[in-house]
Amino acid sequence: MTGTTVPPQTWLGPVGLSVVVPAYHEEERLGPTLEALRRHLDLHLGTAPGDWEVVVVDDGSTDGTAAVAEAAAVGEPRIRLIRSDRNRGKGSALRLGVLASAGQRVLLTDADLATPVEDLEHLEKALAQGPDIQAAIGSRAHPDSRIERRQSRPRELLGRAGNGLVRAVAVPGIRDTQCGFKLFDGDRARAAFAASRLDGWGVDVEILQYFRKQGWAVAEVPVRWSHQEGSKVRPLDYLRVLGELARLNAGALAVAALYLLGALFLYRHRWADLQGTYLADSGQDQNQWEWFFAVTAENVSQLRNPLFTLYQGMPDGVNLMGNTVMLGLSVPLTPLTLLAGPEITLMLVFTLGMAGTAWAWYRLIRRRLAAGRWAAAVGGAFAAFAPPMVSHANAHPNFVVLFMIPVIIDRALRLCEGRRVVRDGVLLGLFSAYQVFLGEEPFLLAAMAMLIFAGAYAAFDRERARAAWKPLAKGLGIAAAVSVPLVAFPLYWQFFGPQSYHSVLHGDGAGNSPRALVEYASQSFFGDRETAERLSLNPTEQNAFFGWPLLALAAAVVVWLWRHTAVRALAVTCAAAALLSLGPRIRIPHTETVIPGPWRLLAHQPLFESVIEGRVAMVCAPVLGMLLALALDRIRRLRTREQRVLGGLAVAAALIPVLPVPLEVRDREPVPVFIAEGLWKPYVKEGEALVPVPLPDPAAADALHWQVAADFGFRLAGGYFNGPWGPERIGIYGATPRHLSNLLRDIRYGAEPPEITPEWQAQARADLEYWKAGAVVLPFQDRGLELRDTLTRLLGRAPVKEADVWVWRVGD
Structure with missing residues (x-):
């Protein structure tokens, strides 16, 4: 309150309602406003x-x-004046007034009474609806509000746009943040304003x-x-609100920026040349995922069913809901895909998705574990990176x-608090439905982890569990x-629709070796590619590899903080x-001993039969991130500098070996010139493949990239997708193999070409008819001569050379 004058007052004892009126250059309007307040409050209170009481805060006015x-x-002794030595802004004035108030309830109103004081009755009724309601705010955007005098049309449109932007960024779910007519529980208002830091319009938010x-x-x-002439609020003030909120949240914004830089660093080689490079360790998954985004955009733009397509796997097609097409992103990103191409869409999804995931874990750790900002930032970073x-960042955006x-975890925890069960339940349902369209398998693993955590927490704290269940x-x-x-309906289509399937076969060895938990991954700073690939299915499935120093540190943290129920769980x-x-089945390292594992x-x-069990270890990433955040938060509060340094060094020693290095590209x-320049068009008619x-197939899917480059002008036999067999x-x-596809x-x-018999020729014709083939295309490649001679004998005629391919027209 430096620079503020509060005149001595006679103590009035407890006050029912405090009305705080911020005023800056309000000489003309303040008098009538105070008289209107006095009359109404005398009559109704x-x-x-x-x-x-009415507390007027003069925010450094130079008029009267x-x-x-x-x-x-x-x-009227119940009207008090507080004076600030200079103009600091609405936030400063409100803070001075609220902290000087004594009311059981506190009403904020502007000096122009744009909302008449008679509407206080509506706020009081809302505040009295239940113990959970601690504030009732006037909302001009409420459908039942009445605008008696409007602003000019341009000013109104700018104001709506600004308010919408503020709401979306800062307080989604609230229609009107800036209306100056608000009623609060007094103690909670004073607590909130005591914690506030903004001096300008952003204080409302x-x-x-x-x-x-x-x-x-x-x-x-x-x-x-009713709009009042001389109003201090201007549409551009909403931009100032955003600026104030940015300064208020500078630390959090810095964390978000670091996450984004981390993701850009990881993909820096790919971003350097989006059209000419390919993620070296992605197998054929980059082709597949670009195709997923592209085919969804094609379906949406042509108003086709986004759950199915005939562009691969002719003639049966592909059940897209049964594949990981991430409709929750691929559908809304359709305009971007059509405008810039699926290469850019996929890289934005990878980059922003990893940064956004880290941010979401950071927010959860900050809110639920009460960790300091930078401790939570480290925890969120580890959870996502x-x-x-x-x-998986090489190939699987869904993971x-x-x-x-x-977000789903936080909403479930809100339900346990029992405050707004209906609202939180509805939101949890919406969030869960959306996650289904982002990735079902990670959602299943997360649900399993949440169930384990809930069971463990309940076992350790039965009293809280009884209150929460x-x-x-x-x-x-x-x-x-x-x-x-x-x-x-989408799940029905996935499990019972065209080209639906069940029980994806992954074969033996999909579980992690115990050694994989303590070794380092290929893309880690201390990683050894040969060791990591020997202990994993492939470079995109290195699902553990946390390193022994980190696991040792986590064990020490658990022992150190064991008294905390959350740490135990x-x-x-x-x-x-x-x-x-x-x-x-678990093989004990360096022995021939095999013991049964709980995954059996x-x-x-159902559902679990299609899960690659090694991926369950991914659950450990956010858990270890939370333990790291708790450890760092506790280390920074240790008594001596030596203890803090030793603790920080221990964390650094555990994290440095597993720091990620940029993903490699090749x-x-x-795309063959035959495809890129449209030379295929005379050979493949409508409806042909x-x-x-x-x-x-899953080992070579460059043809999917050809199809995208050709704007889906043709369909493909074969393909890389999940389907039935x-x-x-x-x-x-991939598609169900046939004799001709296996032979080629x-x-x-x-393999050496077989002797081509009439039976082989008949089988080739049958397979081509099955695929509804229009043309067979052989790009120049290794063993191209053997392939060309075999096809010439099978089809009974020589091919045509077109640019950089050999072509056989085989359609009707």
């Missing part, structure tokens, strides 16, 4: 000294504002954010509002774009009622996930 307030106070963080409910109430996440998982159960029921209708969750990730209990259960295979040689519809990778694949990779 009473005339006793403790019924009400203070004199008007002093004159009003002469005849800052206070609402504070209430939301504390879990204090805010009701929006319809009011009457841990070795298994970086491994690294996980920003909804922390009823609202949690009710909220989960509401969430199911909301989410099931939203996902019912996190330890159980991490240990259980690591054990499950070892698979149904889940391996053949030159991308060029192009048959590349060899046919595209056999009468039991077992899930496999074998020759391409070294």
Whole structure:
């Protein structure tokens, strides 16, 4: 309160309502406003000294504002004046007034009474609705509000746009943040303003954010509002609000910027040349994922079913819902894909998705574990950039774009508090439905981890579990009622629609070796590629590799902080996930001993039968991130500098070996000129398929990139996707193989061509008819001569050379 003058007052005792009026150059309007307030408050609250008070804060006016307030106070001791020595802004004035107030309730109103004081009755009714409601704010944007005098049309449109931007950035869910007519519980108002730091218009948003963080409910109430000439609020003030909020959240913005820089560093080689490079360790997944985004954009732009396509796997097509097309992103990003291409879309999803996931974990750690900003920042960074996440960052955006998982966890924890069960249950249902369209397998693993954590926490703290289970159960029921209708048809299509399948076969060895938990990944600073690849399915499935120093540190942290229930539950969750990730049979390193693993209990259960069990270890990444955040937060509060230094060195020694290095790239295979320049068009008619040689499959899917480059002008036989095989519809990778596709694949990779008999020729014709082939295309490649001669004998005629391919027209 430096530079503020508060005149001595006679103590009035407890006050029912305090009205705080910020005033700057309000000489003309303040007098009538104070008289209107006095009349209404006397009539509706009473005339006793403790019924009400009005606190006018003169924010450094140079006109007669203070004199008007002093004159009003002469005849009414319940009107008080506080003077600031200079103009600091609305936030400063409100803070001075609220902290000087004594009311059980505090009303904020502007000096122009744009909302008449008679509408106080509506705010009081809203505040009295229940113990959870701690603030009632006037909302001009409420559908039941009445605008009696409007601003000019341009000013109104600018104001709406500015308010919408502020709401979206700072307090989503609240229609009007800047209306000056607000009623608060007095003690909570004083706590909020005491914690506030903004002096300008942004204080309104800052206070609402504070209430939301504390879990204090805010009701929006319809009011009457009339534009007053001489209003101090300008549409551009909303930009100033955003600027103030940016300064207020500078630390958090710095954390977000560091996460974005980290993601850009990881993909820096790819961003350097989006068209000419290919992620070296992605196998064929980069081709597949670019195709997923591109085919979704094609379906949406042509108003086709986004759950199915015939562009691959002719003639049966592909069940897109049964593949990881991430409709939650690929559909809304359709304009970007159509405008800039799927290469840019995929890289933005990878880059922004990893940064956003780290930010979401950071926010969860800050909110739920009460860790300091930079401790939480380290925890969030590890959760998103841990070795298994970086491994999947080569190829699987559905396993690294996980920003909804922390949001879902936080909403489930809100349900346990039992404050707003219906609202939180509805939101949990919406969030869960959206996550289904981002990635079902990571959602399943997250749900399993949450169940383990909840069971462990309940075992360690039964009293809190008893208090939480009823609202949690009710909220989960509401969430199911909301989410099931939203996902019912897409999931029906996935499991029972065209080209649906079940039980994707991954083969033996999909579980982690125990050594994989303590070694380093290929993309880690201390990583050894040969060792990592020997202990994993492939470079994109290095699902553990946390390194022994980090696991040793985590064990020490658990022992150190064991008295905290959350730490115990996190330890159980991490240990259980690591054990499950070892698979149904666990081989003891350096021995021939094999023991049964707990995953065998889940391996053949619905949903779990398609999970690669080694991926369960990915659950450990956010758990270890949380333990790191708790450790760092505790280390910074150690008594001596020596202890803090030793603790920091221990964390550094555990993290430095697993720091990620940039993902490697290679030159991308060029699209054949035959495709790029449209020379294919005379050979493939509408409804026919192009048959590349060899046919595209999970080992070689460059033809998917050709199809994208040709703007989906043709369909493809073969492909890289998940689809059914056999009468039991077992899930496999790629189209169901046929004799001709197997023959061409074998020759391409070294097999000697067989003797071509009439039976082989008849089989080739049958396979081509099955694929509805229009043309067979053989690009120049290794063993191209053997492939060309074999096809010439099979088809009974020589091919045509077109640019850089050989072509056989085989359609009708």
